[in-house]
């Protein structure tokens with residue numbers, strides 16, 4: 001009661017009535033319904049006066065337990081979704097992996113086995129297609145029935161997940177035919193691998209050189225190529241983890257031509273930079289500390305204006321949403337695998353717990369509006385990936401996934417402070433947020449309150465998704 005309900009469409013002071021797992025009404029404050037005084041006739045009243053009531057966050061890009069770089073991402077579905085809950089995220093869409101040579105059905109089944117019964121919040125899957133061939137193309141026909149309406153291809157990582165242009169063309173033809181959204185990791189992997197090898201051979205082995213090898217030209221080129229093949233085939237294209245301003249320009253140009261081309265960025269590309277990664281050095285790790293921020297696409301140079309361009313694109317809708325690409329690895333025994341050779345550092349940053357806070361900071365600093373905050377972190381992810389109606393808005397009929405966010409609260413991010421991800425460090429150490437997740441409800445169950453996490457493993461259910469609701 002009494003909070004400011006924030007939806008993508010605007011704000012209103014309203015009470016929100018929840019029955020069972022659903023929102024059943026959004027009402028003028030203190031109103032009676034059919035002559036019944038609500039405050040006197042409900043099981044519980046939560047006072048949200050002075051606070052925002054928002055739809056639970058949807059993180060549409062996570063990698064729990066991803067096998068990568070000779071190790072596995074350190075958050076399980078249990079630990080990762082619990083951290084999500086702490087941070088006001090009540091749905092995730094993780095990437096089920098089909099490895100090259102494996103059947104898509106088997107890759108998907110193994111992902112269901114990892115997640116089922118372990119999640120604190122609801123979860124869906126995208127399908128990584130690690131090898132496009134006649135078998136995986138056939139298997140893609142049944143993905144929609146499985147509630148999986150998007151798949152990811154990689155133009156990077158030759159020898160791991162890579163698709164060449166011929167494979168991309170075939171998969172995009174399938175995408176156009178079925179309505180599955182093609183998600184693209186757009187970096188020119190073969191060229192990057194040559195650059196990385198050359199750097200390594202000249203003694204440039206520290207984490208910083210990961211970002212030098214993965215130059216923005218490699219992102220712009222791959223983004224352009226993906227857009228052109230999508231243009232030719234008619235596939236809807238969603239470019240993941242966009243970090244280069246030149247890649248955004250490619251996306252914006254395609255959108256200006258009326259194409260179904262979309263893009264996400266991630267908090268790391270809004271806040272962190274290659275320069276800070278270069279300057280990082282700790283007593284424990286020396287210049288290897290930079291490994292904490294090794295991810296792909298990489299952090300970009302701040303003087304080149306990439307971070308500012310990402311914020312601007314979020315305002316102008318050249319980019320439509322913010323996901324984390326949560327792919328955590330510990331420094332000890334994981335990132336450490338790449339000491340002396342940046343190519344062997346497992347790629348990824350853990351941010352699932354902090355996305356709502358970090359993006360709210362954009363409201364505080366005047367980079368985005370309050371409704372846009374909700375749109376970027378919940379409403380558009382829901383529409384883009386076929387969850388809208390159930391998720392993404394505080395409206396009657398929706399799942400009661402609600403967050404009470406206190407704009408006068410404070411959150412100090414750091415390993416010894418707010419940190420529930422299964423990692424031995426925070427990539428966000430020292431970030432101070434003018435705002436706080438006070439209370440979180442998932443499908444009608446309170447999972448975070450003033451005492452902390454009160455949810456349960458297994459509460460989260462698999463989300464069978466509809467086709468994208470964002471396309472024409």
Ligand code: URP
Nearest residue numbers: 295296297325327347348
């Ligand atoms: O560095 C990253 N992004 N790791 C996760 C895998 C991917 O490419 O999304």
Ligand code: ZN
Nearest residue numbers: 185240241296
């Ligand atoms: Zn990727």
Ligand code: ZN
Nearest residue numbers: 061063325327
């Ligand atoms: Zn990813």
